[in-house]
Amino acid sequence: MDPGPYKQRVLLGMLLLRANTVVSVDQLLGAVWPEGLPRTARKNLQVYVSTLRRIVGDRIRHASYGYVLDADPDELDALRFDDLTARGYAAYREGNLHESRGLLGRAVGLWRDGVLVDLAGNPVIAADAEHLGQRYLAAFEDWVDLEIDEGNHLSVLAQLTGQARRHPFRERLIAATITALHRAGRRREALATFEAHRQLVARELGVAPSQVLQQLYRSILVDGAEAAAPSASGPGRVRPAQLPRDVSEFAGRVEHVNALVETLTGSHGADVAVVTGAVGTGKTALAVRAGRRMAGSFADGEIFVSLRQPDGRPRSVRDVLTELLRATGLDASVPRDEHEAPAAWRSWIADREFLIILDDAVGEDQVRCLLPGNGRNRMLVTSSYRLSGLESVYRVTLDEMTDDEAGELLTGTLGPHRTASGPLQRILRRAGATPLVVRAVSTRLDALRHLSMDEYADLLESAPSVFDELPLGGTPIRERVARVYADLPEPQRRAVRVLGGLPAGPVYWSELVAACSTLFPAAAEVVHRLVEANIVAASHTCAVRYTVPALVRHFAADLSR
Template sequence: MRLQVLGPIRVWTGSDWVSVPGSRPRTLLALLTMGAGRPVTTAHMIAELWPAKPPTTAATLIRGYILQLRRALGGLAGETVLTRASGYELRCAADATDVARFDALTARGRAALAKGAAEEAHLLLTQALALWRGEPYSDALLTTAVSAEVSRLDERRLTATEARIEAGLLQGHGPELIQELQGLTGEHPLREGLWGQLMRALYAADRRADALESYRRARQVLVEELGLEPGPDLQELHHAILEGRSLPGPGASARPVAILSAGQEGPASASPPLELPRDVPAFTGRQKDLASLQRRMTGSDGPGAVVITGGGGMGKSALAIHLAHLLRNHFPGGCLYVDLQGSRETLKPLQPAEALGRMLRALGVAPSDVPTETAEAAARFRSLTTDRGMLVLLDNAVDGAQVAPLLPGERCGVVSTSRRSLTSLGHAVHHLNALSEQESLTMLGGLAGDDRVAAEPDAALRIVRYCEGLPLALRIVAARLTSRPRWPLRWLADKLENEQHRLDELQAEDLSLRSSFAVSLRDLEGDPSREDLTRLLCLLALSRHLHVTIPLAATVADTALDQTEELLDKLLDARLLDSPEPGRYHMPHLLRLFAEKQAVHHHISHKSEPAHQPRNALLAAMEQEDSALQLIPNC
């Protein structure tokens, strides 16, 4: 069987190309094609076709659509669409799809370009791009998975187009490529590689003024859209044209990437890896955070390294992923992403050796050549990434020891997210705070529907206040509201009003605010004073003081001042407390509710008062501390 998906879906039955009737059977074929060689579960198919509220007969309908698909395939059905225990599997040859042929031709073309065979590269890349007949999967439903695959394929098409144009420029065909490049820079104005190619093509056609004007327009777009100056390659090209000298070789933004594994003679991976998760839908606010982070990552000294830190549910990963998508064009060597699993209650944090193995394989190192020893794998990773201009996103790190071996070589950017500041790395640290009330309302509207928020503004305001500006909490309540499109917002606001069950309401499917807080508590397990830390956290929650000083905490826990200060600082480092200034601490209300439940679990009660101090004196000390704090602004 042969299959075309780079356009409307078509199947070669042996005598003719046929279209599968019905958008839903075509969509199932699309899902099976994307998962070729492994089963696609019925549950996944149902979630794709009916993301909001599947019918009770969904599984039966899936079987019917599969039957329609098999009928369309005729005699090929029995050996192609196989029934598995959990779903269905598409079995076909490795080169049966036009996507596989496109990838093979593109890899050969970029390999030829890497060794300077521009004519051969141009021929192969032209053949690869000729396989496209329009938008991939254009007659299937744009489900979540199909949309993600279409975006991925479109990016690969554009990358192949850039490589084909590069081959044409190297052959001296710059003047003939100007019109095409003008169209591409109009469609993709943030792609610096295309602007560089247009400038080179114009300069080759003796249109120096137009080449300089192209740089001016490129810089204007980048500054206005991203607040960023052009990268060093584009700036160097601009200077060369200004001075009327020979142009530098193709910049990093246009160079094909070739990575060698041990023992290989040719490129192991012809295309730069682009492993970022999809950008976060309805990303809201954080404009000041983004502007600050972009400046750090694209400074004049070269690519930066930054740690985004904040408490559980603060949206660190969402911000980092959104930032990485904005910075992609500044890192032409590609983007690597690893979830280090430091914020998953049900998963163990990833070991550095395993994370290095994943990144080395993404860079084209054969699995059998990946070193098993961490130090050796880290050295190989640094060697392969030095001067590559890559961006490495290390998400959900536990501590600096986990991250240190994963740092790339020179001229690569690094963004890490962690609840801890990872100060041992020496990277810039960006602390993330809760969303403002207006940002929270905007986010809730973007996820659950602006019309619903506008229809019940009071209920919406109550909901966001109960969520305390935590993006995770807002995503949870939005998910619950989305699954009940006809229910009023007042219903959920009333449920959240009950403090005893508020955390129970802030969970949906695999999202849970309680689990997010539990990870911070789990991170204390390796500390020798973990029992004292848990006890102090629970006692502070039970005491219900809005603000805590070191003397007040020492009174509550009946511990010495120096020991109390050390414990408070450790809770602060674990993001289980906030601190507006030295010596003052605060526990957010949602975290307080979590800690109160932990007190019950650990059999900790507030009645454990110091024996040498009468109860009236204890309360008097607490009240005196609270009274003093009320006189301090911004408490």
């Protein structure tokens, strides 16, 4: 059947991708007209629906707030894929590997091409298609592992190498390809596949292959009878040491480092510590320094995992659990069930002794299911949020540095001859006294060697936006603050914009609430959420007053302007 013109096909594609689910009119309008709604959009949508009904029948029906397309697995391959994979994983959990392999193989066999390739230019369709494609790849990886374990490596090798070429960063595909090649007697090709992957991730991501992949490579080098990765508890196990490089220009925070070390290694300390603070206060650097101090205290090694993707979006718990399991030596599929997966993780490390650093957490829910159970494992979490909902944890809150600490850090990078008589306090009053800012200042002064610190202070005070005069390699400072802002619900984002119009300096709680009360009936709750996100910080100098950290204040002022 011909489903009609492009926008009508987009509408049908949306309903098919979300079959048996009500898709709201607003969602459909946004998908059909992603570039912006014309005045007649709703009327045109009704025409498209009416025309599609004449093509596909009454299975498209109106619901309370949108439309739904009724279908069953015998009619729609995406639904059939879901049904087969669900039954396949159920069989796996029951120990019936033969049935699981057959069902997953049938599910994978349904796949012929990308989803709705003729609509790939539509951003909403493309996002849904990408999500379905990721589910297919996960099922393909699980099926291939079962086939290789059954000895069918030759029959899957062609499909496997093709998928590995299309998805070169999926380590499970690379590991399965290496294993199948080696078992097929193609040892040189297996080693070459690992080396090509090692060079790719080093060049594109600046990282090394996972410990599991490296163990697999070593097992092939010694030409063992099997190409399976060594058992994590066996004598050939490699001890992970994933802590990043410790920064040399580290000033102050001595009490915090000592407290973390004592808490996580002492006999009466906590098993989880949380380091929080506003953007740029040096949470990750503090965690790494404390981790380096404790490295020798954990027999099984140190794990470091970021809880955000490179673009700042939160990582899914399943992705993080997969990385944690592989880092600790278990190359196995993470259970799909949201309760089984954390249980499998805790069971795997129950009798181990790891130091695990979870960097840049977005919220309590992201962290809670990753926490270890009873045992000797210790976890250190960093976050720009207070994570007040986590129970029984040791907490460290980082504020701005003192003038002496900031001076020590700046002198350590620029040298005493450049900073001895400089107006450091003017710079810190304007930009804030966080380690991130001080490092950016030193970078700027190192590049502008013709400027004195006085001249740079003048430049900073006259700049329309502080961020323009605070460069930093990697992620710009403005973008780091923007990530925290983007994570906030809209009421809190509106409140940040209101704060940007207030004069700098501390205020009392009542003044904060009053500033927001014209926008929000529940202004106190909005301000409380800002405190939880370290957008507003308490100051106890004389009475309890509240301040907006300098970087957040400048960001809010830019938004206000």
